[in-house]
Amino acid sequence: MKAIVIGAGEVGYHIAKFLSLTHDVIVVEKDVETARRADELDVQVMEGNGANADILAGILHDTDILVAVTGIDEVNIVACMTAKLIVRSHTGWKETKTIARVSNPDYINVPVTSRAQVGVDIMICPELALASEVADVLSSPSAIDAEVFAGGKVQMMEFAIRSENKIVGKQMQDLKLDDCCIVSAIFRKDEIIIPHGNDVVKAKDHMVVVGKPKAMESLVRLFGDEKPHRTRILLIGCGIVGIYLAKIIDKDEKADLKIIESRKSRCIEVADMLENALILNGDGTDVNLLREENIEDMDVVIAVTDNDEKNLLCSLLAKQMGAKKVIARADRSDYVPLFEMVGIDMAVSPREATVNEVLKLTMGRGIQTLATLEGEKAEIIEYTTSEKSKIIGKPLNKVKFPKDAIVTMVVHNEEVVIPKGDFVIQEGDRVIVFALSSAVSAVEKLFK
Structure with missing residues (x-):
């Protein structure tokens, strides 16, 4: 199988890394240094603009999937549209699935959607996800x-x-x-x-x-050991991720939201968008400001500025000053385990949503939902069985299931069941599997 990844930044690099295990991957990247990093992987790297029709025409033949994940929405969309037009202009060429990473709310208002009418099979907004x-x-x-x-x-x-x-x-x-x-x-x-x-x-x-x-x-x-009360939340940073999150929290009647944003113009803009939040113009690393806002009483502090280092500093200050739970955004993948190592309760990365959706599309039609855990060391995957799945028709204790995986739940005829050894999975069942990353390929073979 063949895949093309356009853009070799954090998201593109990790998608190419995963796809290279099962696909012949071509990475297209115009930045020389970024392209050189992608050369570390077992992939073919081309320097150039991934939306260029001439470049795409030369590599698209027999491609199963094209993933456009540059930092520019319009480049990603145009690359997908161009790919579709090129494939359709060549009789007998294999249909290519297209995925575009898009952040602008003018283009997308849900985490994942389809825009097949304009040539994008799946449009993903990592920030909203x-x-x-x-x-x-x-x-x-x-x-x-x-x-x-x-x-x-x-x-x-x-x-x-x-x-x-x-x-x-x-x-x-x-x-x-x-x-x-x-x-x-x-x-x-x-x-x-x-x-x-x-x-x-x-x-x-x-x-x-x-x-x-x-x-x-x-x-x-x-x-x-919680007692019911209104959740007190402090949000630091109100960029794309911050405003998406603020809009969700603002509608929650059980939450009190405060926002700290360093740009005065952005504070005014956000105040017009939200009904119930308190917006403060200030620096999330200002200890005096944090004290004035009683950070020790906060149930959750969320640092989602566009700077990983600032998110880490804000989070460490909040944790030291008594906040119950601290969540930090980390765009760099190698920062996620570091954040949690130094005491941050939860480090989140926008790229994981994109990687998960790409994996769902490429790992097999039976996969409905996929979640990666602990820095991609393990996965929880939802499969829908077909008549050809090797796991159906016999008790689970008779199936050669990988030792590093477990069937946790089965939805059979709309009923949720925790299966025991004598449980028989049938065609059309939704099966939730926990697996270490090393066991995923063996699990997939049972559901194909």
């Missing part, structure tokens, strides 16, 4: 990640276990989880554990729980 991801975890101070599967019937949440939590020291079998919830994994330092009944919960563990949304609500008390 990041904002939606952060909004999903704001309701619980101990939750650091969240995702929904099977059309909202199944929810995944990742919890950080604090040292004072009452479940520390208990065995997994002693946790009083609802019947429709299951702990899929425990992340402990550099170790990833698929837990058994005698595994003991330790402070600073990250626990991944999958279950029905209603049942997940009860876990908030188990993992966070």
Whole structure:
């Protein structure tokens, strides 16, 4: 299979890295230094403008997927449109799927959409996807990640276990989880554990729980010891990501939102967009300002400026001054584990949304939803089985399932089930699988 990636920045580099495992990849990048970095990968690199019709015409033949992820929306859209026109002008050429990264709200107002009528099969807004991801975890101070599967019937949440939590020291079998919830994994330092009944919960563990949304609500008390109150949120930075997130929070009747933005003109602009938020013109690293705004009383502080280093500094100050949970944006992929290593509760990156959507399109038609965890060390994937899937028609304990993967949930005839060894998966079932990245390819073979 063949793929073309236009743009070799942070997003393009990681997409090319993933696709090179299963595809022959051509990367097109006009910046010499950026192109040189892409040469580290097992891909062919071309220097040039990825929207240039002559360049595309020379490489498009027999291409399965084209991903345009430069930093310029218009270049990405034009590249996809041009690719479609070139392919259609050549009789017998394989149809090429096109994906464009787009950030301008004039072009897109949802995280992922289709614009097939203009030549873009999938349009992805990483910033809006990041904002939606952060909004999903704001309701619980101990939750650091969240995702929904099977059309909202199944929810995944990742919890950080604090040292004072009452479940520390208990065995997994002693946790009083609802019947429709299951702990899929425990992340402990550099170790990833698929837990058994005698595994003991330790402070600073990250626990991944999958279950029905209603049942997940009860876990908030188990993992966070929370008392219901209005969530106090401080948002630092109101650029593209910040305003997307502010609009989501502003509509939440259970949240009180304060925003710190350094540009006075932007503050005035944002004030006209939001009804309930308090907008402050200032610097998120100003200790006196943070004290005046009682940062120690904040349930969540979110630093989403366009500068990774400033986000880190704002987050560390907020954590040191008593904020309960701190979330920071990190555009550079190598910063995500660093942020969490120094005490940031959750580091989020816009590129992950783009990578996930590309993987869904390329890894197989049976994949409906995919979420990467712990810096892409593990994945939770939703598959829809077909009549050709090797996993159907026999008990799970008779299936040669990879040891580093587990079937956590099955949606059968609209009913959510935690499958046991004798459970038989059938055609059309939605199957939620937790897998280490090393086991994903083996899992895929069972669903193809």
